Amino acid sequence: MVRKLEKPLRMKIRTGDLVQIISGKDKGQRGRVQRVFPRENRVIVEGLNLVWKHQKPRRLDQKGTKIQIPAPLHASKVMLVCPHCDKPTRVGRVRGQDGKLHRVCKKCGEMIDATK
Template sequence: MPKVHVRKGDTVLVLSGKSEGKKGKIISVLPKKERVIVEGLNKVKRHTKPTQTMPQGGIVEKEAPIHSSNVMLICNRCSKPTRIGKRVLDDGKKVRTCKKCGEVID
């Protein structure tokens, strides 16, 4: 199964596409498709039929997935977009780290 470098709840910067340069929080990760859904970005309009949950139907605006290679994690400490490093702590736990400041992200 393909690995994705970001997780649900991470703040990311979009690197390319129509939302380029915008920041947002990840709502969900689709690891099999290597895609992420970012809150408030890459909005699309969908025409939906009336259902029991939405008896009105009509045009619904929602977020579409973005390929994970087009987003970069923003470090909590240095507030800069950064690549991710991996480190094993003394207790054997693997964590993600910021490549710029060395801060543990997880």
Template sequence: MNKIKKDDTVIVISGKDKGKRSKVLRVFPKENKILVDNVNVVKKHQRPTQQMREGGIIEQPKPIYISKVMLVCPNCDQKTRVGFKFLEDGTKVRYCKKCGEIIEKA
């Protein structure tokens, strides 16, 4: 179970986009990377193709390492570390290490 999932709100803690707060668009668990909205945006020179009639310089986000972001707790609204615990019915859930609240049920 990953500590960060799709549609989580995260804050960047290092790099050129330090301090930005945004939503996770996609998770790549094998590469330990995530795609975050409006973070690590690069310019790409695109040649015209049959699908895309116009070429030019387009901007697109690139994945960043999971270790460069921290989860923002929806309850206390602070960046926090994530812990795991089992409930009485045996389900594994993520919880906020600052306030102790369950982030979401898996």
């Protein structure tokens, strides 16, 4: 039997979701997901988990500068904020009437993607 090396690339968090950070220095803060990295199970949240990057000068007359950019954090450190009950929640999946899988809030049971 051929062993499957890669896990299915399915994440509970998607680009554009509102999430709350549940651990680390930005704990409790909320932001929009800018990018997801399913392979690493990491997300970039806009304006949060900022780190300083040092940029080298590209030309002789330029100086190197420090810029702040959001660093990826592990998906387990963020929770999706439900657009219906406004709470950080776990995500379930149900099959809708259209036969597709939809994400649901485990707290209020509402579909999460229906509002988009």
